[in-house]
Amino acid sequence: MRYRLALALSLPWLAGCGGLVQAPMALDQAALLTASCSGCHAAGGRAIVSLDGMAASELEAKLLAYRNDADGGSAMHRMARGYSDEQIALIASTLGERAE
Amino acid sequence: MKELSKLTSPPVSRRQLLAALSALGLGTLLSPALRAQTASARLVVVGGGFGGATAARALTRLLPEASVTLVEVSREYIACPFSNLVVAGLRDMSAQTFQYRALRREGITVAHARATAVDTAKRSVSLDSGSKLSYDRLILAPGIDLRWGALEGYTPRAAERMPHAWKAGLQTMLLKEQLEGMPEGGTVLISVTAAPFRCPPGPYERASLVAGYLKRRNPRAKLIILDSNDGFSKQALFQAAWRQHYGTMIEWRGAADFGRVIRADANAMRLHTDFDSEVGDVINVVPPQQAGKIARLAGAVDATGWCPIDATSFASTLVPNVHVIGDATIAAPMPKSAFSANQQAKVCAIQVARLLSGLAPEPTTLANTCYSYTTPESAISVSGVYASTNGQFSNVPGAGGVSPADASLEFRRREGRQAADWFTAVTREAFL
Numbered sequence: 001m002r003y004r005l006a007l008a009l010s011l012p013w014l015a016g017c018g019g020l021v022q023a024p025m026a027l028d029q030a031a032l033l034t035a036s037c038s039g040c041h042a043a044g045g046r047a048i049v050s051l052d053g054m055a056a057s058e059l060e061a062k063l064l065a066y067r068n069d070a071d072g073g074s075a076m077h078r079m080a081r082g083y084s085d086e087q088i089a090l091i092a093s094t095l096g097e098r099a100e
Numbered sequence: 101m102k103e104l105s106k107l108t109s110p111p112v113s114r115r116q117l118l119a120a121l122s123a124l125g126l127g128t129l130l131s132p133a134l135r136a137q138t139a140s141a142r143l144v145v146v147g148g149g150f151g152g153a154t155a156a157r158a159l160t161r162l163l164p165e166a167s168v169t170l171v172e173v174s175r176e177y178i179a180c181p182f183s184n185l186v187v188a189g190l191r192d193m194s195a196q197t198f199q200y201r202a203l204r205r206e207g208i209t210v211a212h213a214r215a216t217a218v219d220t221a222k223r224s225v226s227l228d229s230g231s232k233l234s235y236d237r238l239i240l241a242p243g244i245d246l247r248w249g250a251l252e253g254y255t256p257r258a259a260e261r262m263p264h265a266w267k268a269g270l271q272t273m274l275l276k277e278q279l280e281g282m283p284e285g286g287t288v289l290i291s292v293t294a295a296p297f298r299c300p301p302g303p304y305e306r307a308s309l310v311a312g313y314l315k316r317r318n319p320r321a322k323l324i325i326l327d328s329n330d331g332f333s334k335q336a337l338f339q340a341a342w343r344q345h346y347g348t349m350i351e352w353r354g355a356a357d358f359g360r361v362i363r364a365d366a367n368a369m370r371l372h373t374d375f376d377s378e379v380g381d382v383i384n385v386v387p388p389q390q391a392g393k394i395a396r397l398a399g400a401v402d403a404t405g406w407c408p409i410d411a412t413s414f415a416s417t418l419v420p421n422v423h424v425i426g427d428a429t430i431a432a433p434m435p436k437s438a439f440s441a442n443q444q445a446k447v448c449a450i451q452v453a454r455l456l457s458g459l460a461p462e463p464t465t466l467a468n469t470c471y472s473y474t475t476p477e478s479a480i481s482v483s484g485v486y487a488s489t490n491g492q493f494s495n496v497p498g499a500g501g502v503s504p505a506d507a508s509l510e511f512r513r514r515e516g517r518q519a520a521d522w523f524t525a526v527t528r529e530a531f532l
């Protein structure tokens with residue numbers, strides 16, 4: 001209980017504070033899949049493209065656009081082609097902001 | 101899958117909150133016995149590079165109550181990615197250097213010692229400081245060792261005249277200084293060992309950036325790559341960039357053209373190939389490699405010199421309760437890259453936490469992109485997507501590949517900026 005309280009109290013700082021306090025990670029397929037993303041797009045810092053504040057729906061649309069653009073040559077195009085609709089939806093809902 | 105969906109928390113606005121709550125959700129689902137087991141778990145990581153540092157951090161986030169010890173012999177980590185820019189005088193070594201303070205602040209015990217033995221029966225690691233660490237699960241991330249003598253004549257002494265610069269640090273500076281001191285119109289030789297080796301496109305990125313340096317400072321100089329392979333990563337893109345930017349300065353000799361170096365003579369500054377020999381003013385040898393020694397001492401290395409693993413869990417297929425990540429593994433088609441090591445670390449940490457929580461490791465999909473600079477601003481890249489099903493990595497069909505051959509200068513420069521941003525992001529995730 002005390003642990004939970006301490007964690008809850010620390011949450012407001014999580015977004016902006018870089019390496020100081022890291023949120024616990026989950027153990028599920030969403031966490032496994034998004035392990036591929038955070039090396040370039042970790043929350044709260046400089047990244048190739050920051051995902052901070054991006055809506056899940058927007059992220060999903062972007063990933064699908066990368067995957068479905070047969071002429072696209074960027075690294076994201078080449079990687080997105082390896083993911084199914086379900087995987088893209090799971091990644092987007094994990095990394096994107098949920099609509100309120 | 102049904103089991104797992106119960107672990108997911110209700111929707112909330114911030115993803116950090118989501119991750120936090122889902123971990124708490126898991127905690128409440130576990131039986132008291134399992135919780136106690138994960139809380140008291142002793143986890144040891146050997147090697148604090150891109151793989152090990154990331155793994156230690158991920159473990160503390162996954163299992164906040166477990167004890168996590170990172171064993172790393174050096175007080176500072178000097179990163180290889182981007183060290184070719186240092187060789188070419190385009191980047192300061194300080195930008196390559198990282199400490200372990202942030203990891204300590206997060207509750208990781210960082211032991212600056214060399215791991216000298218692993219007793220897999222007693223589950224303990226011996227350190228050269230004299231202490232012994234007991235573990236429930238051990239993650240080995242020792243990177244590579246150079247196979248001294250595997251190339252005849254290439255000894256630690258020879259490397260003082262013919263640097264490898266394949267482990268960043270003094271060797272990187274030595275190669276840089278030798279290039280700066282090279283006589284006008286001199287010859288640089290780069291010898292490349294047979295695959296597999298750390299960073300498949302690395303020797304060719306180095307050739308590009310060294311040629312760029314020579315073009316600016318020593319324009320009549322020549323660079324010959326003596327290669328034990330018949331082809332290389334991003335070959336067509338590299339060779340087009342070489343023609344475009346460096347004219348005829350770079351000559352590549354593949355194995356079929358007797359490019360394979362079989363003996364190094366450091367006193368004569370000469371490399372012998374199957375047929376011939378070449379003298380160089382500066383000689384860079386990318387030598388034969390194998391998994392870091394501690395992996396061998398742990399019994400986790402097979403006849404190839406590398407560590408066979410179950411790709412789903414990163415568990416050694418040779419010894420129990422030991423996982424291996426990064427350059428030390430046999431993970432083909434995943435390359436030996438910092439990108440791969442960082443990502444394997446996170447996936448491995450999750451699988452270790454699952455095992456400690458009584459859940460089976462779960463197959464997933466991983467990806468890799470390696471950028472290489474062809475000029476100080478422009479880069480090309482190679483990507484792959486890999487499934488970790490059935491304990492083996494396989495290429496996901498239809499995905500991956502290299503940058504387009506006909507891309508604009510703007511596209512190449514954008515990839516150059518992406519490379520720099522990748523370095524910032526990945527070093528932050530591992531060390532800062």
Ligand SMILES: Cc1cc2nc3c(=O)[nH]c(=O)nc-3n(C[C@H](O)[C@H](O)[C@H](O)COP(=O)(O)OP(=O)(O)OC[C@H]3O[C@@H](n4cnc5c(N)ncnc54)[C@H](O)[C@@H]3O)c2cc1C
Nearest residue numbers: 147149150151173180181215243299426427436437438439
């Ligand atoms: C010139 C060059 C350019 C590169 N460019 C790129 C690039 O652009 N992108 C990319 O993704 N990759 C690149 N790489 C590859 C990258 O450097 C490696 O793939 C990466 O470092 C592998 O990480 P690792 O954690 O497996 O090993 P390492 O980073 O080597 O870390 C291993 C650590 O373990 C420690 N250690 C070993 N044994 C022990 C022991 N017994 N006890 C205690 N500590 C021990 C070592 O001191 C070391 O710090 C490049 C490599 C080179 C040489």
